[in-house]
Amino acid sequence: MILRKLVLIGGGGFAREVLWVASVLDPAKVGWTPAGFIDDEVDSSRQYMSEKHVNLPVLGSIQDHQPRGDEVFICAIGKTKAKLKCASLISQRGGEFVNVVHPSAHIAPDARIGLGLFLFINSLISTGAAVGDHTSLIAHTSVGHDAAVGNGCTLSSYCDITANVRLGTGVLMGSHASILRGITVGDFATIGAGSVVIRKVPPETSVMGVPARAIL
Secondary structure, eight states: OOOEEEEEEOOSHHHHHHHHHHHHSOHHHHSEEEEEEEOSSHHHHHHHHHHTTOOSOEEEOTTTOOOOTTEEEEEOOOSHHHHHHHHHHHHHTTOOBOOEEOTTOEEOTTOEEOSSOEEOTTOEEOTTOEEOTTOEEOTTOEEOTTOEEOTTOEEOTTOEEOTTOEEOTTOEEOTTOEEOTTOEEOTTOEEOTTOEEOSOBOTTOEEETTTTEEOO
16 A cells, blocks of 8 residues: 655644644544645744654645645644645645544544544534535534535644534634634634624634634
């Protein structure tokens, strides 16, 4: 079996978390093995990875990288607009994205998921839910039944997206945030850590608190 090379887009702490999960997966089952990182801050990323004793190379910049036939990709960037921009750049050049899913994560058989997903420890996508491309569920985060999460979202640890919630593209949720049943959150909104969302959140709006209110 010829294994393909997993290239992680990003060169910071989140990329190290994605690498951790990618490294525990069985290459024979997923069909790839981690090969390195690409990041536009090449020198800084190389220094950072060296200081953290990561023994995979920073292969070059995102802007200059031309995907090869033996490569697959995962976008390991937390900031949602940057994540979607970088994923789009590599996709337009023919790059193929794969999902990196921790063995403890659970996906219901009838859930619908995209490509380029990162699912960390004990994350859950429940029955009838849908999660779009390039979305990350960090540790212990759950997407309830029949909820829909758009492309490029980052849902931090212990987030609770309850039943029938609708998240737009590029939503960022801080740790321990919750969204009550049936609420809609607009594109590129930000939900602060520990917040409880009880009403609709417009696009490009930051909210925080219990209950969550718009902040400047």
